Amino acid sequence: MSIKLGDMSYQDRIEKGIENDFMREAVSSAQGRFRNGRLTQAEELGDWEDWRQLGSEIRTHTLENLDYYLQQLSEQVSKRGGNVFFAATAEEANAYIKKVIKQKNGKKVVKSKSMVTEEIGLNQQLEQMGAEVVESDLGEWILQLDEDPPSHIVTPALHKNKEQIRETFAEKRGYDQSDSPEELAAFAREQLRKDFLSADVGITGCNFAIAESGAITLVTNEGNARMVTALPDTQITVMGMERIVPTWEDMEVLVSLLTRAAVGQKLTSYVTSYTGARLEGEIDGPDDYHLVIVDNGRSKILGTEFQSALHCIRCAACINVCPVYRHVGGHAYNSIYPGPIGAVLTPLLDGYDDHKELPYASSLCAACTEACPVKIPLHEQLIRHRQIIVEQEKKSPVTEKIMMKGFAQWASTPAAYKLSTKLARTALKPWTKDETIKNGPGPLKGWTDVRDFPAPAKQSFRAWWKERKKGVNQ
């Protein structure tokens, strides 16, 4: 997998999402719980706007000095017995990771959940070289067995119900018990324990790298990342280059924001900070450690008006409040990064060619901007994307171009404008019911298929204004 999930068109994915009743209900319910959790925790903590301000300042300063902090990080990791590889592209990152595994004659790789490894398509690369790759996060493991992409950053298997999960376990692993979540999870525990204990190589992502000491911090509830980092003798951390903070104090602030904004927890069950290779006499942890720092298009965002998109701490708070995501689900975005942050980031990382529809998958209600714990102006960046798509990329749909041209001519011809506004109500009468146009004609159909369109008013504004001036409406 890469950033793009597949070749199905956005329109088809959206329709598929809208038709999936279970997914829509699950997403809606999850959004409600996550949103309420976040709001409750923010209120209980107090000073939430100060916390957001602090988070934003830390991210801004770090990004503005990213080269300095990445150098400090790499030196600290190296000092603690780790190797560091700076990868400009996905190909470079994958080649290095494959080389390490080959050198170790690694057969089995156990992983904890990582978006950046999804982004660079690491699993497929490792499987092609003959390694067995096991995703250890319960949600990711379910999706891996079912060969299905994630649909949410924090809860990747949100779109699946327990009956489907039972079926997958039965088909792929011979599971023969009930569909109760407890039994399903107990089965996964038993299966994955064997993998943790027999893996040659552990691979994780990175929530926050701490530049001052070279520590990598992982935030999980299940403890799978602790397993992955404690047991195999070879360990590889893959981090997007922006996932870094200057000090332990800054890590603490961002973790506090992350866990609250993501799932409404004060802290997750496990926050684990590990540094380089294990020290002399230690038994847990790797004796061979590698940190792979990935650019893969991120540097192109630096120094642009979109730089603050790199502040993202992957909490999914924006996803959890988005009305569009609620209706279409994660897969409709056709990107491993769904929701508002996905709509901003995906075209930046992967270009507009395959993702020009994404900035339009937003109601611009600004709920995402309000929810973001590090104050990324998401809806403003979506508007800016739209401007670029239309003005610079010239990628707006042909029908839209024709319509806009027509609108410009019509609106700049007073007689045509006056006549058509007068006739509009009558012309649209066959499609009007209860002051709303259903299944509208021509270009209106695209709109009325998915949104309400009010019927033209009985009286035009100009007519109303004329009468008002005469004193009729006063």
Add this chain to the structure above:
Amino acid sequence: MVIHNHDAFLSNVAAHLGRPRRTSGVKRPTWSVRPQDRVFAGYSKEELIAVLKKQCQAIHTDVVEVKQHELTQALTDTIKRYEGKTVIAANDKRNALYGLDQFYEQLNEEIDVHIWDAQLGKENQIIAERTDIGISFSDITLAESATVTLFNDKHHGRSISLLPKSFIAIIPKSTIVPRMTQAAQQLHMSVEKGKDVPSCVSFVSGPSNSADIEMNLIVGVHGPIQATYIVVGD
């Protein structure tokens, strides 16, 4: 150890930021706000223990408070409650201070007790995986989130709090602080003073859990299924 490709990579980053590469002289600014210092500021240890106890309910963790001379009894009771037949504990200097060396010796007459032994190498992990209960001292305890902070080292393997079915954390009262802020400050100060921080710092808040199946909370997906904190007056 080797650092690959850093010059080209970091120069590219600096170029996109529109300036020459920065290799020194960067100072963290004084942030305009510090809300973290205000959380539970001025709380006494007793008030912080109350905060911790309340949070333990939210994270499915039992908590008891005992005086130092009652610790071994509290441990015995918890081990019995968990029906533990095997125990693994860190080779912690505090074992002697709290009378646990003797306690573990006596306990070993009834059930298997393994004290982490660096000389045994990977055998420790194998023992931890088949052991019922892991026992660790907390180095810094965060009241707000009911978190024990474990500085793992060669005498205190990460597996102790991870692989057994149940986890018991002994929390000396003196280790309790308001929140993660104070733990992070301590670690930051260590770095500033040029001291090495542990190779692994584990912040553990109760048992392992997941909500990946239809958002149902399931305890014990990978790590311990149950956890107890014993707060000890010191």
